[in-house]
Every structure is written in structure tokens, then in C-alpha cells.
Amino acid sequence: EADIYQTPRYLVIGTGKKITLECSQTMGHDKMYWYQQDPGMELHLIHYSYGVNSTEKGDLSSESTVSRIRTEHFPLTLESARPSHTSQYLCASSEMSTAPGKLFFGSGTQLSVL
Amino acid sequence: GENVEQHPSTLSVQEGDSAVIKCTYSDSASNYFPWYKQELGKGPQLIIDIRSNVGEKKDQRIAVTLNKTAKHFSLHITETQPEDSAVYFCAAPGQPGANNLFFGTGTRLTVIP
Secondary structure (H helix, E strand, O other): OOOEEEEOOEEEEOOOOOEEEEEEEOOOOOEEEEEEEOOOOOEEEEEEEOOOOOOEEOOOOOOOEEOOOEOOEOOEEEOOOOHHHOEEEEEEEEOOOOOOOOOEEOOOEEEEEO | OOOEEEEOOEEEEEOOOOEEEEEEEOOOOOOEEEEEEEOOOOOOEEEEEEEOOOOEEEEOOEEEEEEOOOOEEEEEEOOOOHHHOEEEEEEEOOOOOOOOOEEOOOEEEEEEO
């Protein structure tokens, strides 16, 4: 069982609000990722991190930002939410020793922006 | 980057029958091919993976085959059960050592009791 947690599970918010999606893992993994999942199921990488103070943009352009101040914590922030940000956001982690290796996913946050 | 195509997008089988899902990839340097299962309300979970130095790998009712020449790999589930119903994703890394996995578009498998 993966020890990676995302909160909240569901979030409904109005346009223009600032939001932070939380992701924490207790496995000591160096690599962490944020994927955006379309209603049509496709998974797209939007951010990743190799470790503390490391953040990189993924293949899908996103207006969100991330930070990695602690190994176990990789929050994603939207400064001003818009309806186009409505999606499922999945956080994942993996060990640094294998590339790309096995990804452990959280249960996701379903974001709806009205 | 890597381009991963997955077929079919939906698949319905009778309980006990076999299910096969196929993926193709574009980057011949890709060397790692995992399959993930996503149940309703959960994140994807790795169920089996294969590296490019082998052509087939089995784990109980699940097997994955790889054809590097043709650049395609397949997931085979035998003796399907209702709990196999889920969305399945294939993936490939694009470049050896790459940190990103490019996922296929997913296959929604329904096992009919």
C-alpha cells in the first residue's frame, strides 16, 4: 500500500480564488510528480521534482506552481483559479535510484472551478 | 518526446475470458514499459512492468509482452474477474534515465459477470 496522501479529495471553488493542493509521502522518496488527468482519462505531467529545492515543469504547460521545501511535501498552488483549471490532479513519487522506476500515486484531488 | 498510443479505448469481456490491451511507442530508445490500473476514485497503481532486455513477463493472471522491433507491447489478462474492471494505462519513458513517463490514453475494461 502506497503511503502518499493528497488533500482535499474534492474542491469546488469560485473563479479568482487562490488554492493549494497538498501532497505528502512518508516513503522518503526523492522524486515527486504532479499529473493532470483529463475527463477523457489521459495523464499529463505538469510538474516534477528531484528533491528538496528542485522543481521542473513537465510536458503540459500549467499556470500552477509547486514548491519542495521538505522531502515529504510537494504542494501545488494556483494563484487565481479559472474554470479551465477544472480537472483531476494526481500526485506521485518514486525512488531516485531507478529511472523512471515505479510511481506511487495518491488518490487525487478533483478540482472544480465555477 | 515519446508518443504512446493505446487500443482499444473500451473493452468488455465476459467473466473468465481473456482481455488484451495493446500499446505502441515511437522512441526506439525507450527501455521500460509499465502498466497501471486505476480503479474508480483512486490513483493509478502499477500492476506489472517490463524492461527492454526481456520479451515477456508474467505475474499470475497478468502478462506483458514486448516487441522492440515493432515498438509495441501488450497487456494480457487471463481468466478475468469482475474486480479486474478498471481503467488500464500503458506508459513509456522516451529516453533511458528520463524522469517522465508518457502515458497512453487508457482502456476502460469492463468484466461482465
